[in-house]
Amino acid sequence: MPNLGVYCIANIFNKFLATEGEPQLTMNHEQPYEYRVGATLPPEAPSYVVRQADKDLYEGLQAKEFCYILNSRQMGKSSLEVRARKRLEAEGFACALIDLTKVGIQQVTADEWYATLINSLADSLNLHFDLLSWWHDRRLLTPLARFGEFIESVLLTQIDQNIVIVIDEIDSVLSLEFPTDDFFAFIRACYNQRNDKPAYQRLTFVLIGVATPSALIADKERTPFNLGRAIELHGFQLAEVQPLAKGLEDQVENPQAVLAELLQWTGGQPFLTQKLCRWILKQEMQIATGTEAVAIEQFVRSRCITNWESQDEPEHLRTIRDRLFRKPENTGRLLGIYQQILQRGEIPADDSPEQVELRLSGLVVKRNGVLTVYNTIYREVFNEQWVQEALAELRPYKEAMDAWFASECHDESRLLRGRALLDALAWAEGKHLTKQDQSFLHSSQDVADRITREISEQLAKLAKTEAATILKRFMPELERISSDPSVLIQEVQAWTGSQPTLTEHLCRLLVAGAPIPTAEEATQVEQLVQTHLIQDWEHHVATDHFKTIREAILEDERCISILQLYRQILQQEDVIADDSAELRFLLKLGLVENQAGQLKLANRIYAGVFDLTC
Numbered sequence: 256m257p258n259l260g261v262y263c264i265a266n267i268f269n270k271f272l273a274t275e276g277e278p279q280l281t282m283n284h285e286q287p288y289e290y291r292v293g294a295t296l297p298p299e300a301p302s303y304v305v306r307q308a309d310k311d312l313y314e315g316l317q318a319k320e321f322c323y324i325l326n327s328r329q330m331g332k333s334s335l336e337v338r339a340r341k342r343l344e345a346e347g348f349a350c351a352l353i354d355l356t357k358v359g360i361q362q363v364t365a366d367e368w369y370a371t372l373i374n375s376l377a378d379s380l381n382l383h384f385d386l387l388s389w390w391h392d393r394r395l396l397t398p399l400a401r402f403g404e405f406i407e408s409v410l411l412t413q414i415d416q417n418i419v420i421v422i423d424e425i426d427s428v429l430s431l432e433f434p435t436d437d438f439f440a441f442i443r444a445c446y447n448q449r450n451d452k453p454a455y456q457r458l459t460f461v462l463i464g465v466a467t468p469s470a471l472i473a474d475k476e477r478t479p480f481n482l483g484r485a486i487e488l489h490g491f492q493l494a495e496v497q498p499l500a501k502g503l504e505d506q507v508e509n510p511q512a513v514l515a516e517l518l519q520w521t522g523g524q525p526f527l528t529q530k531l532c533r534w535i536l537k538q539e540m541q542i543a544t545g546t547e548a549v550a551i552e553q554f555v556r557s558r559c560i561t562n563w564e565s566q567d568e569p570e571h572l573r574t575i576r577d578r579l580f581r582k583p584e585n586t587g588r589l590l591g592i593y594q595q596i597l598q599r600g601e602i603p604a605d606d607s608p609e610q611v612e613l614r615l616s617g618l619v620v621k622r623n624g625v626l627t628v629y630n631t632i633y634r635e636v637f638n639e640q641w642v643q644e645a646l647a648e649l650r651p652y653k654e655a656m657d658a659w660f661a662s663e664c665h666d667e668s669r670l671l672r673g674r675a676l677l678d679a680l681a682w683a684e685g686k687h688l689t690k691q692d693q694s695f696l697h698s699s700q701d702v703a704d705r706i707t708r709e710i711s712e713q714l715a716k717l718a719k720t721e722a723a724t725i726l727k728r729f730m731p732e733l734e735r736i737s738s739d740p741s742v743l744i745q746e747v748q749a750w751t752g753s754q755p756t757l758t759e760h761l762c763r764l765l766v767a768g769a770p771i772p773t774a775e776e777a778t779q780v781e782q783l784v785q786t787h788l789i790q791d792w793e794h795h796v797a798t799d800h801f802k803t804i805r806e807a808i809l810e811d812e813r814c815i816s817i818l819q820l821y822r823q824i825l826q827q828e829d830v831i832a833d834d835s836a837e838l839r840f841l842l843k844l845g846l847v848e849n850q851a852g853q854l855k856l857a858n859r860i861y862a863g864v865f866d867l868t869c
Contacts, residue, residue, distance in 0.1 A: 304491050308488045348418070370401075517555075530571065614626070651678060652675070737771050739773065754845060754858055
């Protein structure tokens with residue numbers, strides 16, 4: 256049973272938010288009560304739920320602060336703005352609303368966009384203004400400069416009241432074909448001019464949309480958001496929803512208890528809460544005292560969760576889904592993060608672009624430093640099975656995997672290799688995939704590793720055979736300079752890795768020198784390697800060999816990706832033996848080897864010559 260004691264303060268709470276220090280909006284109590292869904296609530300609507308955000312926005316604008324409301328869709332942003340704007344107009348403010356969706360984004364030039372803004376302001380505020388001739392007379396100015404001159408020489412001149420300009424759907428600027436950073440910098444400039452030009456003290460802006468400040472303008476030195484007031488918009492709280500109870504009074508015995516149960520399912524999401532209230536009213540549900548929890552659960556499951564796609568009218572759940580799939584290249588990452596939240600209950604919030612996008616979808620919410628699913632309905636609709644099915648449709652290797660299992664896992668040509676394998680593994684990271692996915696990816700990795708290992712082994716075998724022939728040829732002279740030539744040969748191989756050319760050069764250096772005392776083999780070999788092969792290598796005996804390797808890499812069209820892979824191997828990172836063209840290139844060049852499934856440099860001399868500074 257919900258705690259109904261909180262309702263004893265509900266009326267006081269709402270009265271405090273609506274009246275503190277300011278006159279009331281006049282409400283029309285003669286109009287029929289209705290729950291409004293899918294449209295902006297009129298300011299006098301009896302079903303309007305007053306929240307803390309109402310007080311914050313009104314006080315911010317009354318204090319002439321720049322305010323912005325950036326949140327997910329269907330959170331009541333526009334209804335909030337209308338109520339605050341009408342209240343300010345009743346107090347003598349001149350207010351104008353610009354809905355950017357009416358301005359347009361497709362094939363709109365900067366000239367057209369700014370001219371439309373000016374025209375909208377002139378119409379909203381009934382200014383005496385001939386846009387066509389005024390715009391033409393200033394054709395040598397940039398569009399933003401003309402907008403700025405309009406604000407200063409027309410708007411602030413003709414209107415001597417306090418002015419509030421509301422710009423709704425501000426996120427639409429992200430789809431314009433010209434940069435808009437200057438527009439946001441202009442808003443900041445208006446505030447910066449208040450000390451020098453007092454008229455600007457009468458002007459303030461409100462920006463509303465589904466975006467983040469950093470998405471709208473990245474330049475922290477020019478952004479207006481670091482000097483404005485962010486209006487935090489949360490879901491309905493139990494103490495706030497008394498206005499919604501009125502519509503249920505003639506139908507259920509205990510409206511407050513019904514609302515408390517609804518909030519358990521909706522988490523206070525405004526659109527969803529109003530929508531369910533309207534459904535209860537429309538269905539003429541009779542809910543007796545004490546049966547609220549069972550009745551609401553049955554109702555929510557049958558009308559909102561089961562077959563949700565066909566029942567989602569007015570659209571809400573599909574809006575969330577479509578936001579997730581808006582950019583297919585990002586959807587997999589978003590679902591991966593959401594899947595982690597589903598499985599763990601919450602994850603730490605790090606404000607990464609992916610987490611921010613999830614929050615803007617409305618599916619998750621940030622509370623106390625962690626991300627959680629916004630409400631129970633979302634968790635039930637967008638559950639683990641839904642995520643699995645969505646990921647199955649998104650997987651970049653769907654056709655290959657289907658073909659692999661169609662061959663009963665025998666046709667290895669269907670497995671992923673090279674770049675396709677790397678891309679698939681990157682896509683799969685952080686996601687809880689099906690057993691089929693895991694089996695397919697593991698099989699692809701195993702086969703790719705086997706192929707690269709076979710190539711490496713074949714090349715190494717050939718190299719060792721050739722190196723053995725070289726060492727056999729030098730054996731008489733090695734016996735002359737060392738009392739134990741087997742130890743000397745081990746040191747040579749430890750540095751060259753049996754690479755034939757390096758073996759030849761190092762043996763020549765050794766036999767050209769003085770006899771090596773017993774137990775000094777390691778020291779003598781290392782000294783020769785460092786001074787005659789690695790240090791200042793471009794001027795020593797193996798220069799042609801090293802230059803051939805370097806030029807082969809630099810002249811290849813995949814040079815960048817080859818070097819990136821080589822750097823990872825050099826730094827001993829966990830590199831996947833993916834049988835990519837880049838890896839095959841390095842293997843055939845002899846620069847790296849696949850040693851028991853691990854990619855490593857072929858020898859210590861290469862590590863010294865082709866190091867990170869090369």
